Amino acid sequence: VELETGFAVNPTAVNQLADSWDTDLIDSPPFPGAILVDGGIAVAEYPRAGISVEREGLTELLSEAILSGTSDIVPVPTVTMDPGAQQRDLDAATARANLWIGNPITLVTPDGSQEVVFGQTDLANSLVATVTMGGDIELTFDEALVSSFLLNQRDLIETAPVDATLETDGYEVVVAPGRNGTLIDAGETVATLTTLADTATRRGELPVEEGAEPEVTTKEVEALGIEHMVIQFTTYHDCCAARVTNIQLMADTVDGAIVGPGETFGINEFVGQRTLENGYLDAGTIIRGEIVETVGGGVSQFATTLYNTVFWGGYEDVEHKPHSFYFSRYPEGIESTVSFPQPEMSFRNDTDRSIMIKTAYT
Numbered sequence: 001v002e003l004e005t006g007f008a009v010n011p012t013a014v015n016q017l018a019d020s021w022d023t024d025l026i027d028s029p030p031f032p033g034a035i036l037v038d039g040g041i042a043v044a045e046y047p048r049a050g051i052s053v054e055r056e057g058l059t060e061l062l063s064e065a066i067l068s069g070t071s072d073i074v075p076v077p078t079v080t081m082d083p084g085a086q087q088r089d090l091d092a093a094t095a096r097a098n099l100w101i102g103n104p105i106t107l108v109t110p111d112g113s114q115e116v117v118f119g120q121t122d123l124a125n126s127l128v129a130t131v132t133m134g135g136d137i138e139l140t141f142d143e144a145l146v147s148s149f150l151l152n153q154r155d156l157i158e159t160a161p162v163d164a165t166l167e168t169d170g171y172e173v174v175v176a177p178g179r180n181g182t183l184i185d186a187g188e189t190v191a192t193l194t195t196l197a198d199t200a201t202r203r204g205e206l207p208v209e210e211g212a213e214p215e216v217t218t219k220e221v222e223a224l225g226i227e228h229m230v231i232q233f234t235t236y237h238d239c240c241a242a243r244v245t246n247i248q249l250m251a252d253t254v255d256g257a258i259v260g261p262g263e264t265f266g267i268n269e270f271v272g273q274r275t276l277e278n279g280y281l282d283a284g285t286i287i288r289g290e291i292v293e294t295v296g297g298g299v300s301q302f303a304t305t306l307y308n309t310v311f312w313g314g315y316e317d318v319e320h321k322p323h324s325f326y327f328s329r330y331p332e333g334i335e336s337t338v339s340f341p342q343p344e345m346s347f348r349n350d351t352d353r354s355i356m357i358k359t360a361y362t
Contacts, residue, residue, distance in 0.1 A: 243298025
């Protein structure tokens with residue numbers, strides 16, 4: 001029985017092959033042009049045409065070559081790639097760029113008390129010219145460099161917002177209100193500079209955000225619903241051992257942690273792995289029934305202290321594991337070990353208000 005065979009060449013693979021030929025063999029891409037700043041003066045680099053494999057008909061050409069069954073060399077046509085940009089357009093944009101950086105631009109705060117002067121060097125260093133293959137040319141200023149320039153001005157002009165916090169005073173918990181600030185808007189400063197760069201006055205208002213809110217507002221802290229102490233628990237240890245350093249370092253890390261309604265708090269998840277780089281020391285840890293030195297050893301005392309607070313506070317025990325043998329410094333049966341990544345000690349806030357975990361040590 002004679003069967004007619006057939007095949008197809010994948011057009012996507014053909015385009016990928018042509019791309020590799022353009023890059024690896026021809027290596028003559030079109031250059032759209034550019035505007036560079038040299039010695040404080042903008043200069044143009046003119047566009048250049050490129051050479052590329054002709055895509056049209058390439059799939060058919062390769063199909064015929066494969067079907068021929070010969071090893072003959074098959075010429076592949078190329079085309080000239082127009083960069084799109086015109087020399088006259090680059091000349092005009094370069095002349096405009098030199099006007100942009102030719103004289104200082106002065107920005108004045110809204111109350112008129114402070115001036116920020118972007119000198120010619122500052123403008124030249126932060127000028128950005130983007131030339132696309134379609135011939136579009138855009139001039140602007142680099143926001144990161146403008147923001148860096150403004151660093152020296154911020155102390156004189158800005159008033160940093162202050163986050164709202166919770167403060168404890170014995171039994172009561174009170175909200176220390178946040179405070180709005182005044183901040184320079186770097187993004188809007190760039191937009192203002194690009195506008196003023198085309199004017200003769202080259203003077204305008206510095207974009208300042210009055211009443212900039214802090215990251216944590218008073219309203220957000222009040223919404224937590226934390227008003228008073230629920231429960232506290234204390235365990236004791238001798239002074240100055242390496243394990244004490246580990247315990248206190250973990251306490252500092254957890255201090256102030258917020259657990260929202262329905263959320264679960266796990267020590268390992270929150271604190272992460274204990275490492276020498278993070279300041280933890282070698283101390284005793286129970287490994288397969290024996291006390292051996294490991295980094296971060298001893299922090300089970302922190303876990304036990306927190307577990308007792310959770311236990312007597314009536315919160316939901318999600319995960320805990322007692323030590324494999326008893327330590328007299330812990331309440332019998334109400335204690336928990338912890339190591340990274342397991343065992344974990346975690347609990348869920350099964351109430352309708354947030355919890356703040358406050359730690360203290362002597």
